[in-house]
Amino acid sequence: MTGLVRPIPDCTEAAMVLVPAVPFHRFLGVREEVVEGETRYLMDFCENHVGNPLIRTFHGGVLASFGEVVAATHLARSLARVELPACSTLTFDYLRPAFAGTICAVPHIGRAGRRITTVSVQLRVENKLVCIGRFLFPVGRGSLGGSACPAVGT
Amino acid sequence: MSHMKPELDQAAMAKAFFGSQHPLFNAFGIDVVAVVDARAEMTMPFSETLADGHRALHRGTLVTLLDTTCGLAIFSALRSLRPIATIDLRVDYLRAIPAGSGLRAVVECIGWTDSVAFVSGRGYAVGDKMPLATVTGSFAIDTLGPAFDTTDRSAA
Numbered sequence: 001m002t003g004l005v006r007p008i009p010d011c012t013e014a015a016m017v018l019v020p021a022v023p024f025h026r027f028l029g030v031r032e033e034v035v036e037g038e039t040r041y042l043m044d045f046c047e048n049h050v051g052n053p054l055i056r057t058f059h060g061g062v063l064a065s066f067g068e069v070v071a072a073t074h075l076a077r078s079l080a081r082v083e084l085p086a087c088s089t090l091t092f093d094y095l096r097p098a099f100a101g102t103i104c105a106v107p108h109i110g111r112a113g114r115r116i117t118t119v120s121v122q123l124r125v126e127n128k129l130v131c132i133g134r135f136l137f138p139v140g141r142g143s144l145g146g147s148a149c150p151a152v153g154t
Numbered sequence: 155m156s157h158m159k160p161e162l163d164q165a166a167m168a169k170a171f172f173g174s175q176h177p178l179f180n181a182f183g184i185d186v187v188a189v190v191d192a193r194a195e196m197t198m199p200f201s202e203t204l205a206d207g208h209r210a211l212h213r214g215t216l217v218t219l220l221d222t223t224c225g226l227a228i229f230s231a232l233r234s235l236r237p238i239a240t241i242d243l244r245v246d247y248l249r250a251i252p253a254g255s256g257l258r259a260v261v262e263c264i265g266w267t268d269s270v271a272f273v274s275g276r277g278y279a280v281g282d283k284m285p286l287a288t289v290t291g292s293f294a295i296d297t298l299g300p301a302f303d304t305t306d307r308s309a310a
Contacts (some may be wrong), residue, residue, distance in 0.1 A: 003164060021207050021306070022205075022206060022207040022212070023202060023203050023204060023205045023206075023207070023212075024203075024204050024205060024206055024211075024212030024214055024215065026203075027203055027204055028214070045227025047177040048177050048178055048180055048181045049178065049249075049293055050176070050177055051178070052237065052239070052299060053175075053176060053177070054237070054299045054300055055237075055299035057239075059178050059218060059221070059222075060218075060221045060239075060240035060243060061214065061215075061217045061219070061220070061221040061222065061262075062178070062214075064214070064217045064218075064221070064245075065212070065213075065214025065215075065217055065218060066214075068213065068214060068217070069214070072258075086213070086247065086250070087247065088246065088247055089244065089245070089246050089247070090217070090243075090244070090245050091242075091243070092240075092242070092243045092244070093242055093243045094239065094240050094241050094242070097239065097298055119296060
């Protein structure tokens with residue numbers, strides 16, 4: 001089964017690859033560390049992440065993708081689901097240039113409603129806030145799963 | 155379009171920038187289909203290495219293609235490769251990306267001020283007329299760094 005979320009191990013200081021079954025997660029190089037019982041989501045810059053090569057910043061799409069992967073993983077874990085949910089809307093604010101480095105993502109569930117759950121994610125580089133993402137997940141019956149909301153007209 | 159020389163130059167300029175020199179666009183196989191009058195269209199093929207685990211392209215690739223096409227539409231509107239940066243992006247996912255399908259993005263730069271450009275567009279599966287996603291965004295103009303067509307890259 002692909003798209004499975006591995007459970008967080010009990011041991012601390014453990015590092016592992018996030019959802020290795022998803023090829024795009026490997027492309028992003030998303031990784032996570034558990035430090036003192038708290039999961040940290042990280043992404044290290046590589047050449048394939050570059051947006052503006054002249055000043056070596058992350059591409060805006062790579063940042064938003066990373067934020068979405070973290071939001072979905074965080075939500076799946078909070079619901080004890082094994083499949084990653086798909087958001088219906090993402091809104092992303094780019095606050096300052098995200099220069100080549102290691103990005104740390106901090107997810108937060110704003111509200112877990114019966115129909116919609118809102119997850120916000122802060123992206124930080126060297127503890128400076130570089131982006132804020134907001135992700136809306138339909139969580140009603142049948143709406144969680146690896147694909148987006150039900151297809152229109154099919 | 156041979157009678158529209160400025161647009162041809164624009165397309166050539168865009169292809170030079172969005173071509174094989176750029177590691178991310180290269181990895182995605184992003185291709186410029188058209189760039190004219192503040193509108194841009196780009197495609198990318200299906201790739202196993204960018205898939206979502208369900209043999210479809212990951213939605214992150216669609217966001218990245220849309221964001222990139224937004225940038226190209228703005229370059230076309232401004233008729234220059236002045237440095238720009240995304241400041242706000244919204245993507246609504248209308249339906250799932252079909253398995254094995256490439257992606258196409260069509261974006262228009264609706265308007266701009268001295269400092270901000272506004273874009274709106276749609277993402278499609280290649281060969282499909284029904285949109286997969288919509289995008290709206292705003293980009294800062296004349297941001298950090300040299301113009302993308304600068305020859306003197308030491309300033310970077």
